[in-house]
Structure formats: structure tokens, C-alpha cells
Amino acid sequence: MDTNKPIILVTNDDGITAPGIRNLIEAMEGLGTIVVVAPDSPQSGMGHAITIGKPLRMNKVDIFEGIDAYQCSGTPVDCVKLATNQILHRKPDICVSGINHGLNSSINVIYSGTMSAAMEAAIEGVPSVGFSLADFSFEADFSIAKKVARTIVSKMLQKELAPHTLLNVNVPKVTESDFKGIKFCRQANAKWGESFEHRKDPHGKDYYWMVGNFICKDEGTDTDIFALHGGYASVVPVQFDLTDYTMKEKLTADWGSF
Amino acid sequence: MDTNKPIILVTNDDGITAPGIRNLIEAMEGLGTIVVVAPDSPQSGMGHAITIGKPLRMNKVDIFEGIDAYQCSGTPVDCVKLATNQILHRKPDICVSGINHGLNSSINVIYSGTMSAAMEAAIEGVPSVGFSLADFSFEADFSIAKKVARTIVSKMLQKELAPHTLLNVNVPKVTESDFKGIKFCRQANAKWGESFEHRKDPHGKDYYWMVGNFICKDEGTDTDIFALHGGYASVVPVQFDLTDYTMKEKLTADWGSF
Numbered sequence: 072m073d074t075n076k077p078i079i080l081v082t083n084d085d086g087i088t089a090p091g092i093r094n095l096i097e098a099m100e101g102l103g104t105i106v107v108v109a110p111d112s113p114q115s116g117m118g119h120a121i122t123i124g125k126p127l128r129m130n131k132v133d134i135f136e137g138i139d140a141y142q143c144s145g146t147p148v149d150c151v152k153l154a155t156n157q158i159l160h161r162k163p164d165i166c167v168s169g170i171n172h173g174l175n176s177s178i179n180v181i182y183s184g185t186m187s188a189a190m191e192a193a194i195e196g197v198p199s200v201g202f203s204l205a206d207f208s209f210e211a212d213f214s215i216a217k218k219v220a221r222t223i224v225s226k227m228l229q230k231e232l233a234p235h236t237l238l239n240v241n242v243p244k245v246t247e248s249d250f251k252g253i254k255f256c257r258q259a260n261a262k263w264g265e266s267f268e269h270r271k272d273p274h275g276k277d278y279y280w281m282v283g284n285f286i287c288k289d290e291g292t293d294t295d296i297f298a299l300h301g302g303y304a305s306v307v308p309v310q311f312d313l314t315d316y317t318m319k320e321k322l323t324a325d326w327g328s329f
Numbered sequence: 330m331d332t333n334k335p336i337i338l339v340t341n342d343d344g345i346t347a348p349g350i351r352n353l354i355e356a357m358e359g360l361g362t363i364v365v366v367a368p369d370s371p372q373s374g375m376g377h378a379i380t381i382g383k384p385l386r387m388n389k390v391d392i393f394e395g396i397d398a399y400q401c402s403g404t405p406v407d408c409v410k411l412a413t414n415q416i417l418h419r420k421p422d423i424c425v426s427g428i429n430h431g432l433n434s435s436i437n438v439i440y441s442g443t444m445s446a447a448m449e450a451a452i453e454g455v456p457s458v459g460f461s462l463a464d465f466s467f468e469a470d471f472s473i474a475k476k477v478a479r480t481i482v483s484k485m486l487q488k489e490l491a492p493h494t495l496l497n498v499n500v501p502k503v504t505e506s507d508f509k510g511i512k513f514c515r516q517a518n519a520k521w522g523e524s525f526e527h528r529k530d531p532h533g534k535d536y537y538w539m540v541g542n543f544i545c546k547d548e549g550t551d552t553d554i555f556a557l558h559g560g561y562a563s564v565v566p567v568q569f570d571l572t573d574y575t576m577k578e579k580l581t582a583d584w585g586s587f
Contacts, residue, residue: 252586279386307572315495
């Protein structure tokens with residue numbers, strides 16, 4: 072492994088065989104020494120889950136020509152922890168996660184394994200970025216997303232970044248001619264309105280399928296959702312200090328002492 | 330179910346049979362109509378994971394006298410979604426999660442199923458709170474944590490709260506006489522320094538146990554960690570807009586247009 076070049080840790084949550092991660096690896100070509108540590112099975116919706124109480128498996132796999140790649144039995148966050156501690160024995164210079172099959176804009180940042188992997192690296196002090204494309208299909212066209220990923224990672228490697236820098240990048244499903252560029256945004260205030268489809272299995276027992284529909288009432292023109300609708304890729308800088316300082320002041324004043 | 334009183338949704342991540350949730354139910358006695366929807370197995374470290382791609386099971390169980398209780402095959406977040414959509418068919422008035430066996434202070438908020446369940450309810454516009462005790466043992470003494478939970482939930486039910494109010498409450502392991510009270514705090518800047526224990530299974534294959542040690546370099550006197558060390562229960566108001574607005578301004582200025 073050439074460690075004179077920047078080390079780029081690549082991971083994802085769709086699993087190591089997903090087209091998205093292959094496209095991300097291609098997008099990183101020449102920018103540094105690539106090391107892949109990714110889940111051995113799809114881990115969508117795992118959020119910031121970690122594996123406690125059972126051990127992890129990890130194996131080197133030869134599926135990306137000339138690139139060190141490992142698959143891991145755990146979650147995306149586990150992969151980042153294993154990469155730093157068991158494979159690299161040092162921090163990578165940057166961690167890139169994705170390209171996710173499906174958007175992680177707005178509130179999806181908190182459910183997303185893609186973003187949680189990137190966040191875990193950022194907590195470790197590694198500038199990190201998650202990429203997601205507005206197309207769930209395995210046959211999705213990643214050409215614009217690849218260009219966006221290369222542009223942003225190149226910038227990140229050139230600039231002096233705060234060690235906890237973490238970017239959530241989402242790319243719209245548009246043709247080359249309809250793609251408008253890249254925009255810094257805030258996370259839109261939106262949520263999932265779930266319903267469940269209640270069924271009975273062949274043995275007469277109940278089960279439930281979660282069926283969500285995305286509800287965005289945020290009409291701001293500075294949100295990621297607005298940018299994506301306008302044909303832009305959105306970049307939201309993300310923090311993991313979840314303290315609501317405004318509410319802390321308010322409650323301290325309102326509630327008095329206990 | 331008496332729906333004239335406030336409906337208190339109780340959940341957790343240690344599973345419906347954990348002592349912590351039973352203690353939380355006892356602490357809520359008389360404050361409203363309690364409905365329990367909790368995982369049927371331990372879900373520690375699940376973060377904001379949701380179950381996608383497989384169905385959920387849910388069954389009514391008779392383990393808390395006089396209280397409607399359901400166990401669910403999914404994650405803590407799944408439980409909250411099922412509770413609202415399939416059991417209550419309305420929003421509860423408050424959601425309480427815990428009492429977790431083990432602290433969820435500082436960065437643990439993002440790994441914690443306890444807090445993610447509460448966060449899911451807050452995203453739905455239900456004021457919510459997660460409780461955690463600094464004792465992993467099943468035989469932990471919950472007496473102080475119960476008093477803290479009752480005090481805080483009583484306050485929350487009395488006050489006009491913003492619908493997205495979300496509190497992360499942690500209780501130290503101290504004797505009654507050493508307990509100092511309850512304090513509003515910010516999330517301490519800390520992280521887990523992981524190492525892995527590398528072993529071989531009886532078939533000669535490698536596996537890894539994650540072994541973490543908590544590293545807190547934040548010396549602030551306004552943090553949850555500081556409060557807990559001083560014998561206080563800590564209350565951190567939590568937000569789920571993860572946008573780092575300061576970095577958004579900085580990067581927009583530094584990077585120019587793309």
C-alpha cells in the first residue's frame with residue numbers, strides 16, 4: 072500500500088458488491104491510495120448502529136482490481152472502526168461513503184448507514200463525506216454523481232479542513248444537460264409519514280410491512296430538498312454535537328432549579 | 330384505554346423484559362395512561378436503525394399489571410412508528426424511553442437506541458425524553474433514576490413544550506445522600522477509542538471483538554459528563570437538525586462556486 076499518497080477509506084451501506092461503491096472507487100482514481108472496507112451485505116437504514124454482544128468477521132476480497140478491499144459482517148460504523156484499528160493502523164486522510172442508491176437528504180441523514188459511516192470517521196477526526204444519488208436502482212446512472220464526488224473530494228484534499236468536517240452530498244437524478252451544479256444547503260425540515268401494511272402469514276400470524284411517504288413542509292430556498300428539485304447537488308455540512316443550545320437556555324430559565 | 334388522561338408511550342432498547350423499563354413504568358404511575366411498545370430482544374447500540382426489507386412482528390403481552398403492552402421484532406425506532414400508527418392511531422402526549430442500563434451521555438446519544446426511539450417520537454412532534462442510568466447491571470438500583478424520571482416527566486406534562494422537545498437524561502450511580510440534583514448541560518465532546526480483540530474460532534477462522542474505551546478531553550464545566558461526575562443527573566436538550574451552520578457559512582465563503 073502506497074502510504075505517501077493520501078489514504079482514502081471507501082465504505083458504504085449498500086454492501087461491498089453494490090454498483091454505487093464501485094462507481095465511487097472509480098471516481099477516486101488517482102486522488103490517493105484507496106482502501107475499501109464495506110459491509111458484506113446490504114445495511115440500509117442501519118443508522119449509527121454498532122455491533123455489541125457478538126463478534127465481527129472480516130475478510131480480504133479481490134473484487135476491485137489493484138485495490139485492497141475487505142468485507143465485514145457488521146454495520147457501516149463497524150467497518151470504519153475496523154478499518155482504522157485493524158487494517159490501516161492509522162487514520163485515513165479522508166473517508167468517503169457511498170455512492171448510496173437513494174437520497175439521504177433532509178431527515179434521512181439520521182437513518183442513513185452511509186452518513187453514519189462518514190460521521191464515525193469524522194468523530195475520529197477524519198474529514199469525511201457521504202454521497203447519495205436519487206435513484207434506488209442497481210442499474211442507476213452514476214455518471215453525474217461520480218463527477219460530483221471527484222470534484223468535492225479533490226477540493227477536500229486541497230483545502231485545510233477542520234478535522235471534524237463532515238459533508239452530506241446528494242445528487243439529483245437528472246440528465247447531464249439538466250444538471251445545474253453544486254450548492255451548500257441546510258438540512259430541510261421534513262419527516263417520514265409511516266403507515267404499515269398489516270398482513271397474515273401462511274400460518275395465520277400477523278406481520279407488518281413499513282410503508283413510508285416523505286413529507287416536506289419546509290419551503291425554504293436554502294434547503295437540500297429545494298436544491299435537488301432545482302437540479303443541483305446539495306452539500307450539507309453536518310455536526311454531531313446534538314445539543315440544542317437555544318432550548319438549553321430556554322429550559323434553564325423556564326424550569327428553574329430542580 | 331383511558332384517553333382522557335395524557336397518553337404516555339413507554340419504550341426502550343434493552344428489550345421489554347429489562348428491569349429498566351419496568352422501573353420506568355413504575356415511575357410514571359398516575360401521570361397518565363401508559364402504553365408500552367418495546368423490542369422483544371435487546372437492541373443496544375442500534376442507533377437510529379429502522380427495519381427495511383423485512384416485515385415486523387408485534388404481539389400484545391401481559392407482563393405489566395393493568396397496562397397495555399406490546400413487543401415488537403424491530404428496532405426501538407420501529408417500535409415508536411408501530412405504536413403511533415398501529416396501536417394508538419394517534420400521537421401519544423409524551424414518549425419516554427429507558428431506563429437504559431448504562432449511560433447515554435456525550436457522543437453515546439448517536440449510538441443509543443434509547444435516545445433514537447425518543448428522537449423518532451420528537452420528529453413526529455411528540456415531546457420526548459430518554460433516561461439512562463450509569464449501571465449496566467440487570468440488578469441495578471433504579472431508585473434515584475425513577476425519582477428523576479418522575480420529576481422530569483411531571484414537569485414536561487405541566488409545561489407548554491415545543492413539539493420537538495427532546496431531552497437526554499443521564500443519572501449517576503450514587504447513593505441517595507450523594508445525589509446532588511438535576512442540571513441542564515451540553516453534550517460533552519468525547520468519543521470511543523476502539524480496539525479489537527482478534528481471535529480464532531474452533532474452525533481456525535478469524536473473528537474480532539470490539540472493545541471500547543471512552544475518551545473525554547472536554548474540560549468544560551457545563552457538560553453532561555462533568556455534571557455526572559459531580560453527582561448530578563444531566564439533562565441535554567437534543568436537536569435533529571444536524572446542519573453545521575457555522576461550517577456552511579465558512580465553506581460557502583472559502584470554496585466559492587462549483
